[in-house]
Amino acid sequence: MELLKLIGVVIVVIGFILKKDTIATVVLAGIATGLVAGKTPVEILDILGKAFVSQRLATLFVLTLPVIGVCERYGLKDKAVDLISKAKGATTGRVISIYLGIRSLASAFSVRLGGHPQFVRPIVNPMAQAAAVVRYGDLDEKTEDDIKGYSAASENFGNFFAQNCFMGASGTMLIVTTLVEQGVEVNALQIAMMSIPIAVIAFVVGVIHNHLLDKKLNKRFQQVAQEEQK
Amino acid sequence: MTTNEIIAEVFYCMIGIIFVLVGVKALRDGGMKRRISTALFWFILGFTFIAGPYLPYWVTGIAVVAIAVITATGGVKQSKSDDPKPEETRKVADKMGYKVFIPVLCLAIFAVLAASFLPFGASNAIGISAVAALIVLFLVTKAPVKATVSDGTRLMDNVGPVGILPQLLAALGALFTAAGVGDVIAKGVSAIIPQGSRFIAVAVYCIGMALFTAIMGNGFAAFSVITVGIALPFLIMQGANPVVVGALGLTAGYCGTLCTPMAANFNIMPTALLETKDKYVIIKSQLPVAAVLLVVHIFLMYFLAF
Numbered sequence: 166m167e168l169l170k171l172i173g174v175v176i177v178v179i180g181f182i183l184k185k186d187t188i189a190t191v192v193l194a195g196i197a198t199g200l201v202a203g204k205t206p207v208e209i210l211d212i213l214g215k216a217f218v219s220q221r222l223a224t225l226f227v228l229t230l231p232v233i234g235v236c237e238r239y240g241l242k243d244k245a246v247d248l249i250s251k252a253k254g255a256t257t258g259r260v261i262s263i264y265l266g267i268r269s270l271a272s273a274f275s276v277r278l279g280g281h282p283q284f285v286r287p288i289v290n291p292m293a294q295a296a297a298v299v300r301y302g303d304l305d306e307k308t309e310d311d312i313k314g315y316s317a318a319s320e321n322f323g324n325f326f327a328q329n330c331f332m333g334a335s336g337t338m339l340i341v342t343t344l345v346e347q348g349v350e351v352n353a354l355q356i357a358m359m360s361i362p363i364a365v366i367a368f369v370v371g372v373i374h375n376h377l378l379d380k381k382l383n384k385r386f387q388q389v390a391q392e393e394q395k
Numbered sequence: 396m397t398t399n400e401i402i403a404e405v406f407y408c409m410i411g412i413i414f415v416l417v418g419v420k421a422l423r424d425g426g427m428k429r430r431i432s433t434a435l436f437w438f439i440l441g442f443t444f445i446a447g448p449y450l451p452y453w454v455t456g457i458a459v460v461a462i463a464v465i466t467a468t469g470g471v472k473q474s475k476s477d478d479p480k481p482e483e484t485r486k487v488a489d490k491m492g493y494k495v496f497i498p499v500l501c502l503a504i505f506a507v508l509a510a511s512f513l514p515f516g517a518s519n520a521i522g523i524s525a526v527a528a529l530i531v532l533f534l535v536t537k538a539p540v541k542a543t544v545s546d547g548t549r550l551m552d553n554v555g556p557v558g559i560l561p562q563l564l565a566a567l568g569a570l571f572t573a574a575g576v577g578d579v580i581a582k583g584v585s586a587i588i589p590q591g592s593r594f595i596a597v598a599v600y601c602i603g604m605a606l607f608t609a610i611m612g613n614g615f616a617a618f619s620v621i622t623v624g625i626a627l628p629f630l631i632m633q634g635a636n637p638v639v640v641g642a643l644g645l646t647a648g649y650c651g652t653l654c655t656p657m658a659a660n661f662n663i664m665p666t667a668l669l670e671t672k673d674k675y676v677i678i679k680s681q682l683p684v685a686a687v688l689l690v691v692h693i694f695l696m697y698f699l700a701f
Contacts, residue, residue, distance in 0.1 A: 170574050174580075177567075178611055181612055187616075188462065188557070189466055189467035191563045192460060195566065199570050202573065204574070210456025211453045212452075213455075213459055213570060214459065215456075218447035220565040221444055221562060222518045225521045227414075228406060228526075229521070232543075233499060235538050237479060238487070238546055239484070239487050240491050241488075243484050244492070311680065313676060314673075317680075321652075321661050331502075332506040332517065332520065333524075336561070340641040340645055341641075343618060346565050346569050347622075351637050353506075353517040355517070356641060367646075370687050371684060
């Protein structure tokens with residue numbers, strides 16, 4: 166019964182799909198896998214405990230929290246807001262691209278900007294909407310939605326693809342520990358450096374995407390204007 | 396123990412102490428629900444970090460099962476934190492200016508420098524940079540020492556139990572290996588990867604990562620399964636550079652995150668926050684970028700890894 170060994174994978178998939186508690190899901194998957202493979206409970210606890218102890222480095226990001234926490238108290242997020250606010254006067258696409266750049270850099274330096282609630286809703290989206298109103302006048306609901314979608318997307322692009330450039334990021338350490346656990350020697354510096362190309366490419370692709378939004382809006386409102394003239 | 400291992404243990408003790416302090420914070424918060432179980436969670440976790448290597452491993456195994464039981468029963472809540480108020484941070488920010496970025500930049504830069512030029516290893520470099528950045532922090536902000544405790548525990552509490560997920564997933568990977576799960580997946584996948592076709596192997600791994608991440612809504616979980624099952628036998632064992640495969644593997648998974656409502660906190664919840672008419676507008680605007688980036692991942696991994 167080879168396939169039975171996949172029970173752990175099945176548990177992880179179902180547990181995450183059903184939004185069950187992630188930690189309990191993972192531990193349950195581990196225990197089930199061990200049992201199916203014919204390990205005794207003590208053997209399973211031994212393997213689990215040994216790997217948990219030897220992979221504590223995956224949690225090294227905790228050491229960076231005091232510095233970041235205190236900087237927040239001293240205005241880290243406020244200054245990031247100031248930086249973004251300098252984008253006044255830019256087109257909608259450019260406003261969003263500037264945020265994408267700042268978000269990518271912040272992410273690469275492990276600054277937790279707080280994303281959608283703290284930046285996209287109160288700052289990026291209003292600025293991007295305002296830029297469109299200046300150019301095109303009143304916006305229809307579809308356009309408003311589009312701008313909101315692009316603003317929120319840039320938060321995700323910057324966050325996802327740049328975060329592993331930081332050596333202590335939990336994603337970086339996950340890659341290191343997963344490979345080391347399999348006997349492949351890699352370290353955090355190597356992974357962080359190798360994460361730079363895709364961070365840069367993602368930024369460039371995002372900027373092009375935002376530029377195309379500007380084009381799309383230009384076209385959409387040109388048509389509206391033409392129809393009104395007729 | 397070697398010098399590097401001793402340094403590492405010192406850092407793990409510091410992490411353990413932070414966990415214990417989060418527990419203490421919970422205990423002190425008389426008004427919070429599930430106070431005792433929350434504190435217990437953080438104490439047990441702190442205990443495994445500090446004492447883990449000196450005990451029989453099954454003891455840590457039991458501790459891991461115990462914290463899983465606590466989180467499964469909803470036993471871990473956030474206790475009251477001294478959150479910085481917007482008016483206060485605004486005032487300090489105006490006085491401090493962009494200087495406030497310096498300690499944070501130091502965190503990343505010192506880590507790279509310490510890993511490159513000090514003989515203590517890349518993992519210890521992260522701890523060393525954290526300590527060095529802390530010193531810079533005091534110089535720049537003149538913050539009281541106790542602020543590091545209250546703000547450090549505040550952020551740790553914000554992150555919550557899910558912060559140990561990467562470590563747990565690595566442990567899950569160990570159990571998968573012991574049980575031979577990777578071999579079973581590899582056998583199944585070998586049907587679609589022709590012998591010796593590196594490009595198809597790269598494509599299967601990247602697309603598999605994106606697909607699994609989209610299904611589960613979590614790139615970390617997908618990474619531990621798909622990397623052991625596909626990347627190890629079909630890429631790394633075939634001579635692919637593991638650094639390239641690992642680094643691009645996880646971000647290939649994130650292309651899947653961009654496409655899925657399963658990653659609700661990134662793709663769905665913000666639509667409520669932004670009051671959009673269309674619930675899927677974020678995913679729709681992300682789809683073209685996700686597709687382009689996935690193709691980029693495949694080619695980049697192929698050309699850089701071999």
